Amino acid sequence: MAPQSSDPASPNFRETIIRVRGLEVGFGTKTVMKDLDLDVYRGEILGFVGPSGSGKSVLTRTILGLVPKRAGTIEVFGENLDDLPPEEHRRLERRWGVLFQHGALFSALTVKQNVQVPMREYLDLSDRLLDELAMLKIEMVGLKPDAADKMPSDLSGGMIKRAALARALSLDPEIVFLDEPTSGLDPIGAGDFDELIATLQKTLGLTVFMVTHDLDSLHSVCDRVAALGDGKVIAAGPIETMLASEHPWLRSYFHGKRARAVMG
């Protein structure tokens, strides 16, 4: 892949959809990340890796505005999130979908109702369309139709992931944030999941920010991979760049026993 260019005239120009600069986040006396820079380009699938507890979820939540930051700027769709008035912020939230690490389905609603929540809130749909569209999303993520009327507490771990993805996709967002979408799925299911993400990216021009530990996903669907370590992005680029990296964690991550097993 050619190097990215920030010059609009260049043929390699890619619009930056999320731009994070000098981000510092911490809790109490503990600093989770400092001086973190990250770019996500429109229409790409970015895989985000890093050791457990390194702050991948915290970074995602900070971009979404759920965790306060201590310093730095975050721009999404070219707008600085700090400068946005609340209504603008709401408009922006309509354009992204989020799959939380633990699903975060509304426990009092059925799967179908969960998927319909954003639709009811933001769209003006006829009852029939509301119903059909929810069922469509539910089937697209690989759930059986009879799961639609189940309560979240009656779902298996993998079904929760899928239902949460259906909800994240319900408005056809421009960006989806996925926090470990394939963990807890069987390998075939995870493969389907990746395929679905790739299809949606192709057809809807979706930008995907995906935190994952799944080496298969990183190889098969991610256009670029970024790695978080010591509170910074230690490397970012196509998978080949990562494989060539000399960073000790990346070396053991991509060249360890399990990685070799995946890559053959």
Next chain:
Amino acid sequence: MPEIDPEPTCEIEDGGGTVRVRLNGRWTATHASAVEKNMADLVAQAEGGRVILDLSSVSRLDTLGAWVLDRTRHELGDKGLSADFTGARDEHRILLDEVAYRGFQTSQPQKPGTIVDFLADIGRSVVGVGKDFAQGTSFFGEIVSALVKVALNPPRFRVPAVTHQLEQIAYRGAPIIALISFLVGAIVAQQGIFQLQKFGAIAFVVDLIGILVLRELGVLLTSIMVAGRSGSAFTAEIGSMKMREEIDALRVMGLDPVEVLIVPRILALLIGLPLLTFISNISALLGGAVVTMTYGGISLDIFLVRLQQAIAFSTFMVGMIKAPFMALIIGLIASLEGMAVQGSAESLGRQVTSSVVKAIFMVIVVDGIFAMFFAAIRY
């Protein structure tokens, strides 16, 4: 993003047997009603022959648009027309294939309640009460057996858990209970003085306060407050632990949730509620004394002398004896409701409400039964 956002429209060209429909603009969820209307009109108008949907100038298509288009193709098909897409860009073609219209059998919404439903509801409630009672009894048995086990094997007695609960129930609950009892004592005294004045019997207000507070009010107020404060907390704690499988985690570690979670709470209630009742009694008497002094003009000395004549140790005991029973009722109902919590946040809320309501109701019923009992034995 100030983007031109053209509404979806379609131009229909009737070319003798073949209808060409040219779609323009954005066929997306933001324009859902326009998308649906355009297509519904098309289906209504079309009659016989072939329909070609030309997608070449669609500026944006999302899953909703694709779904409605494919649905329309099927609906035209059902009317005996042949319908096809042309000019779709690659990504639109993939999307159309991905959504691929199919009918969903959707569950019908339930019809509104009728008299039958109403009767069925009543029946269900009655059965529910019966079940509650049976469950309560078996649960009571479990708790007693856990208590006996702990008593036979003192090392299993969880002292820190009990003291922690005692702190929550008694220590933290004392100020508010003292305050409320003080106020109620004062109000009873004020009303007593006001009404007894008419008969020139102001002095009897001391008897009224002494007997009413010690026999009934102290323990009732305390139990109701504890049911509201601590009973609800138990239900919420146990319920949320149940929701997040923490109870199951305890079980698979070989720990008995009844012994670990419920026994300490019930023991703490059994100790705490009588203590609080005592505090409540004293505060209410104090409240009564203050009002009789200021409003009734009876000095503290006379108040105390009359109080001594009016009440006996048995008056005090009637109230105190009831306290452990109330504790047991509150603890039992709170734990039972907590264990009944299902997966959803809504069910947690429902169970907490029902815990408090049932506990207060049962406390009052049991108090009534005690009143009849003591009257019968002339205690």
